[in-house]
Amino acid sequence: MGGGFADSLRTAWALVTGFDARLAEIVGLSLGVSGTACALAAGFGMAAGAWLAVVRFPGHRAIVAALNTLLALPSVVVGLVVYLLLSRSGPLGAWGILFTPRAMVVAQTILVLPVVAALTRQLIADAWRGNGEQLRSMGAGTAASAGLLLLHERLALVTVLLTAFGRAISEVGAVMIVGGNIEGVTRVMTTAIALETSKGDLPLALGLGIVLLGLVGAINGAIALVQRRQGAHAQAVGK
Amino acid sequence: MKRRIWIAGVLLAWAGVTLAQERFIVMASTTSTEQSGLFAHLLPAFKAASGIDVRVVALGTGQALDAARRGDADVVFVHDTVAEEKFVAEGFATKRLPVMYNDFVLVGPRADPAGVKGNDIAAALAKLAGQGAPFISRGDKSGTHAAELRFWKMANLDVAASPPKGYQACGCGMGPALNIAASTNAYALTDRGTWLNFRNRADLAIIVQGDSRLFNPYGVMVVNPARHPHVKAALAQAFADWVVSSAGQASIAAYKIGGEPVFFPSAN
Amino acid sequence: MSAALIEVKTGTVRFGALTALADVNFALRAGERVALVGANGSGKTTLLRLLHGQLAHEGERRALVDAQGREPAQAMVFQRPFLLRLSVWHNLMVALWLARVPRAQRAAQAELALRRVGLADQRDRPARVLSGGQQQRLALARAWAVRPRVLFLDEPTASLDPGAKREVEQLIAEFAQEGMAVVMSTHNLGQAKRLATRVVYLEGGRVIVDLPTADFFNQSLPDAAAAFVKGELGWPA
Numbered sequence: 038m039g040g041g042f043a044d045s046l047r048t049a050w051a052l053v054t055g056f057d058a059r060l061a062e063i064v065g066l067s068l069g070v071s072g073t074a075c076a077l078a079a080g081f082g083m084a085a086g087a088w089l090a091v092v093r094f095p096g097h098r099a100i101v102a103a104l105n106t107l108l109a110l111p112s113v114v115v116g117l118v119v120y121l122l123l124s125r126s127g128p129l130g131a132w133g134i135l136f137t138p139r140a141m142v143v144a145q146t147i148l149v150l151p152v153v154a155a156l157t158r159q160l161i162a163d164a165w166r167g168n169g170e171q172l173r174s175m176g177a178g179t180a181a182s183a184g185l186l187l188l189h190e191r192l193a194l195v196t197v198l199l200t201a202f203g204r205a206i207s208e209v210g211a212v213m214i215v216g217g218n219i220e221g222v223t224r225v226m227t228t229a230i231a232l233e234t235s236k237g238d239l240p241l242a243l244g245l246g247i248v249l250l251g252l253v254g255a256i257n258g259a260i261a262l263v264q265r266r267q268g269a270h271a272q273a274v275g276k
Numbered sequence: 277m278k279r280r281i282w283i284a285g286v287l288l289a290w291a292g293v294t295l296a297q298e299r300f301i302v303m304a305s306t307t308s309t310e311q312s313g314l315f316a317h318l319l320p321a322f323k324a325a326s327g328i329d330v331r332v333v334a335l336g337t338g339q340a341l342d343a344a345r346r347g348d349a350d351v352v353f354v355h356d357t358v359a360e361e362k363f364v365a366e367g368f369a370t371k372r373l374p375v376m377y378n379d380f381v382l383v384g385p386r387a388d389p390a391g392v393k394g395n396d397i398a399a400a401l402a403k404l405a406g407q408g409a410p411f412i413s414r415g416d417k418s419g420t421h422a423a424e425l426r427f428w429k430m431a432n433l434d435v436a437a438s439p440p441k442g443y444q445a446c447g448c449g450m451g452p453a454l455n456i457a458a459s460t461n462a463y464a465l466t467d468r469g470t471w472l473n474f475r476n477r478a479d480l481a482i483i484v485q486g487d488s489r490l491f492n493p494y495g496v497m498v499v500n501p502a503r504h505p506h507v508k509a510a511l512a513q514a515f516a517d518w519v520v521s522s523a524g525q526a527s528i529a530a531y532k533i534g535g536e537p538v539f540f541p542s543a544n
Numbered sequence: 545m546s547a548a549l550i551e552v553k554t555g556t557v558r559f560g561a562l563t564a565l566a567d568v569n570f571a572l573r574a575g576e577r578v579a580l581v582g583a584n585g586s587g588k589t590t591l592l593r594l595l596h597g598q599l600a601h602e603g604e605r606r607a608l609v610d611a612q613g614r615e616p617a618q619a620m621v622f623q624r625p626f627l628l629r630l631s632v633w634h635n636l637m638v639a640l641w642l643a644r645v646p647r648a649q650r651a652a653q654a655e656l657a658l659r660r661v662g663l664a665d666q667r668d669r670p671a672r673v674l675s676g677g678q679q680q681r682l683a684l685a686r687a688w689a690v691r692p693r694v695l696f697l698d699e700p701t702a703s704l705d706p707g708a709k710r711e712v713e714q715l716i717a718e719f720a721q722e723g724m725a726v727v728m729s730t731h732n733l734g735q736a737k738r739l740a741t742r743v744v745y746l747e748g749g750r751v752i753v754d755l756p757t758a759d760f761f762n763q764s765l766p767d768a769a770a771a772f773v774k775g776e777l778g779w780p781a
Contacts, residue, residue: 056282125347125504131505135348136302136333166624174596174619175686176642179519185638189628215304217333220316235451236311237458237476 045243052244053251059221062258064248067225069210070138071205078153079198086157087183091165101158107151116214119144123215137216139226144211149201156197161186193265199260203253226252294360300329301511303338304349307449308420309494312378312469312538317531322518328511336449338417344368347504351512355467355494356419369497373520376528376539377493381471382484383454384409384463392463395486398430405433408441410462414453415445423492424465430489454480461490467492472533493542496520519543547608548573549616549694549725550595554603556588557749564590566749567603572694572727577720579736579757580729582746584771588729591746592696595727596620599760618641619687620696623703625679627671632663632682643690657689661715677708684715687755695719697728701735714737733773737761745769 052060089101121127123135123143134140164186172182187194209227216223216230226249233242309315310332312431319330335343337354345368349379352369354360360372382400390409404411412433414421420518428435435443444462446453450470457464458478466474471482484490496516501509518524520543530539548571565587572578572595580588593599596618597607605616605700627635636654645653658664661681668676671682680700681733697716701709717739720726730736736743736757743760745753753760753769765773 056279058281061282061286111741125506130347136331140434170593170598171620171622171626172642174598174615175639181642188630191629204355217331219331219333221332235307235449235455237451237455237474239476 042243044240045247048240048244048249053248059243060248062221063224063226063229064252066138066223067206067227067249067252068235070141070225071145071202073142073207074149074270075153075202077142077146078150082150082153082201083157083187083194083197084165084183086154086159087187088179089154089158090161091169091182091186092179104151104155104158108155110148110151111210112208113210113214115144115148116211119147119211135215136219136223138216139225141212141223142217144215145208145272146207146213148208149205152201152204153197156200157187157194160190160197161195164190168224192266195263196260199256199263203256206256207249207253298329299327299511300331301350301508301515302331302333302348303351303353303515304333304335304343305353306337306340306355307334307451308418308467308470309353309355310334311447311449311451311472311473312467313533314469314528314531314539317403318519318524318527321427321527322524325518325523326514330515330516336414336416337420337422344499347499347507348540349359350499350508351515352497352499353494354419356422356493357493357495359419359422360495363497367500368503369500370493372497373516374542375494375496375519376525376541376543377491378539379485380420380465380490380492381482382463382465382470383457383471383480385461386479386481388483390463391457393483395484397427397484397487397490401433402431404463405431405440405443410442410460411440411444412453412457412460412462412464413443413445414450415447416449418449419492420450420465420467427465427489469533469538471480472536472538483503494539546724548604548606550607550618552591552594552603552605555591555594555600555605557594557599558602564749565594565601568594568749568751570595570744570751570754572725574693574725575723575741577726577739577741578728579743580727580742580746581731581733581736581772583731586746587749588746589698590749591731592620592727596696599625616693617691618694618696619690619692620698621680621683621687621700623699625683625686627669627682628677629672631668632658632671632674635666635682636686639686640689645690653689657685660688661685662711675708676704677711680704680708680712681715684712684719688719692724694725694727697726699729699731701730701732711720745772747772 089104119140120135122129123132123140124130125135134143161183165182169182172185177185207227209231212223212225213228213231216225216228218224218228226245230245230249232241233245315332319332321330333343333349337356337359340349340352340354341359341363342497343349352363354389363369364372382392382397390404390407392403394400413424414464433440446456450466451474453464454466454470454474456462458476458480461479463483498509498512498516498520499507501507525541525543528539529537531538545737551571553569555565555568555570556563568591580591582588590599594601594605597605597615609615617763622707628638630638633654636657637650640650640653661684663678663681663685666678671679671768674682700716713735714727716728728739740757743755743757744751747768753765755763764770
C-alpha cells in the first residue's frame with residue numbers, strides 16, 4: 038500500500054502543478070456550489086439561530102433539541118429528499134433544475150442550514166445569558182437584541198461559516214444524487230473521487246483526495262488564524 | 277499561460293453555477309457504459325454533428341429506467357433487453373432501437389483455483405457453485421446483474437433462493453465490485469469495457485469468454501413525450517437517429533481500448 | 545408630598561423556590577438619591593430590577609405615566625457594563641438608537657454625552673480596551689444620553705480602583721444635581737453616606753430599615769442592621 042500512496046502523492050502533485058483544465062473546472066464548481074450554499078445558509082441560519090437564542094416560548098426546548106439533531110443529518114438522506122422534490126414527477130419538478138448545479142446548491146444549503154443555525158444559536162445564547170438583561174434595560178426588543186449580538190460576535194460567526202463550508206465541500210452523498218456527477222456540468226471534487234475510486238483508478242482518486250484535503254486544510258487554517266486573532270485581542274483587553 | 281487557464285477555468289465553473297443556457301439533453305445510462313469510456317469518444321462526435329450536448333447521468337440500469345419513468349431524463353441508453361421492452365410496454369417509450377453489443381467476461385484469480393477456464397459460462401458457474409468458490413455479484417438491479425442472474429439460471433441455480441457458498445452481493449457498481457474481487461481473490465462477472473479500463477486488477481485475469489450467450493446488447497429509447505410533455509423529444513430523437521445511423525455506428529466501431537474494439541455496432 | 549415616580553407595594557419576587565424579595569413597599573420620589581445596602585443576597589439587586597420594570601412579580605408596581613401613557617425615562621448602570629465590540633462612539637449611537645432618539649439628533653447627543661463624562665478623546669477606540677473606570681464612565685454616558693428621570697445603579701464602583709471610584713461617584717453626584725432621581729445599590733456604606741439622601745437596609749429579601757441618611761447613621765438600629773453597619777464601617781470607606 039505504501040507504493041500506492043507514493044503514486045497518489047505524485048499524481049496529486051502533477052495534478053496541481055500541471056493546472057489541468059478539467060481539474061480547475063471541478064475545483065471551481067466545488068467552490069461555487071458550496072460557497073453559494075453557505076452564503077444562503079448564512080443568511081437564514083444566522084437570523085434563525087440568533088432569534089432562537091433570545092426568545093422563549095412553549096416548545097422552545099423541543100425545537101432546539103430538534104435543531105441540534107439535524108446537525109447530524111446524513112447527506113445521502115438530504116440528497117434523496119431533494120431528489121424526490123425536484124424530480125419531474127415531484128412537487129417542484131416544474132423548476133427543472135434536477136441534475137444541474139442549482140439542485141446541488143439547494144441540497145447543500147439544506148444540509149448546512151442546521152449547522153449554521155445550531156452553532157449560531159449556541160454562540161448567541163451564551164452571549165445573551167450574560168448580557169441579555171443589560172440589552173433589555175437599554176430598550177432592545179427581540180430583533181434588536183439578536184441583531185446586536187450577531188454584530189458583537191461577528192468574529193466567532195466567521196468560524197461558524199467556515200465550519201459550514203468545510204461540511205459542504207467535503208460531502209458527496211447529496212451532490213451525487215441530485216447532480217448526477219455529469220462530466221463538465223455537475224462533477225465536483227467529491228463525486229470525481231467517488232468515480233475514480235469505482236473505476237479502480239486509486240492513485241488518481243487519492244490524488245484528488247489530497248487536493249481536496251489541501252483545500253479543507255487551508256480553510257481550517259483560516260479558522261485557526263481567526264480564532265487566534267480573537268484570543269489575542271481578548272487577551273490585550275484583559276477579558 | 278497555464279495559470280491563466282487555471283484561473284479562467286475556476287471563474288468559468290463559478291459562473292457555470294448560474295446555469296448557462298444551451299441545447300442539451302439528459303441521458304440516463306449505466307455506470308459500466310460510462311466507465312468503458314465510450315461516451316467520451318462518442319458524444320463529442322455527436323455534438324460536432326448536431327450541436328447538441330448530451331449530459332450523461334450514470335446509474336444502474338434499474339435506476340436509469342426509473343429516472344426516465346419519473347421524467348428526469350430525455351433518453352435512455354442501457355443494456356437489459358427484458359427491462360427495456362417492459363419500459364416500452366408501459367408506454368414510457370414508443371420503441372427500443374438496438375444500437376450495439378459488447379460482451380461479458382468472467383474474471384477471477386489468474387491461477388483459477390476453481391478450474392473453470394473455458395468458453396462455457398453455464399458450466400463454469402455450475403462448477404464455481406459446486407466448489408463454493410468466492411464470487412462477487414453486483415446485486416444492484418443493473419443490466420450486468422440481470423445478465424448474471426440469467427447465466428446462473430442457465431446453470432440451473434436459483435441464487436436468490438439458495439446462494440452458493442462463497443456468493444456475495446455488494447449492491448454496488450461494476451468498479452467497486454471488481455475492487456472487492458481483486459482484494460479478496462474472488463470471481464466476478466464484468467463487461468469487457470469496464471474490465472479493459474479497470475486499473476486495480478491485482479491478481480485477476482479473464483477466465484471465461486467467447487460464449488455467445490455472453491453477448492450484451494444495448495438499446496436506446498427516447499422517453500415518450502405523451503407521458504412527460506416537458507421531455508426534449510426532438511433533440512432526444514436526433515440523438516437516437518444519429519447513434520443508429522452509419523455515422524454513429526462507425527464511431528462506435530472506432531472506439532478501442534489498447535487497440536481492441538470494445539463495442540460492436542448492431543443497428544439494423 | 546409629590547407623587548411617586550415609581551412605586552412598589554407588597555412586591556414579591558420568586559425565582560423558582562427562592563424568594564428573593566418578600567412583601568416590599570418602596571416609593572421613589574423626584575430629587576431623591578436612595579442607597580440600597582445589605583449583604584450579598586439580601587435582595588438589593590432584585591429590588592433594583594423590580595423598580596426598573598424588568599422582573600415578573602407579585603404585588604404591585606406603579607409608575608407615574610405622562611399624557612401618552614409612557615413611564616418616566618429610566619436607565620440602568622451595572623457593575624460590569626456590557627459594551628459591544630464596537631468603538632466608544634458606536635456604543636453610544638447604539639444606545640441612542642435603542643432609546644428611539646430621532647436620527648437627526650443622535651450624533652449631537654452622543655457628542656454631548658462623551659464630553660459630559662470626559663471621554664471625548666477616546667471616541668474612536670474599541671470600547672473594550674478602555675480601563676475599568678473609563679468603561680463605567682462610558683456606561684454613565686450611555687445612560688445620561690437618553691435623559692433618564694430615574695437612574696438605577698447596581699454596585700457601580702465595586703470593581704473599580706479608588707481613583708476611578710472617585711470619578712464615577714463625582715459623575716453620579718452631578719447627574720443627581722441635574723435633576724435625576726438615583727437608586728443605587730452598594731455594599732460600601734461610606735459611599736452611601738456620601739451620595740444618598742435616603743438609605744434602605746435589606747436583609748433576606750425584606751426592607752428592614754428605610755431612613756433619611758443622617759438618621760440612618762445616627763439612630764440606634766435593629767440589631768442585625770447595627771451589626772451590618774458596624775461590620776461594614778470597620779473598613780475605611
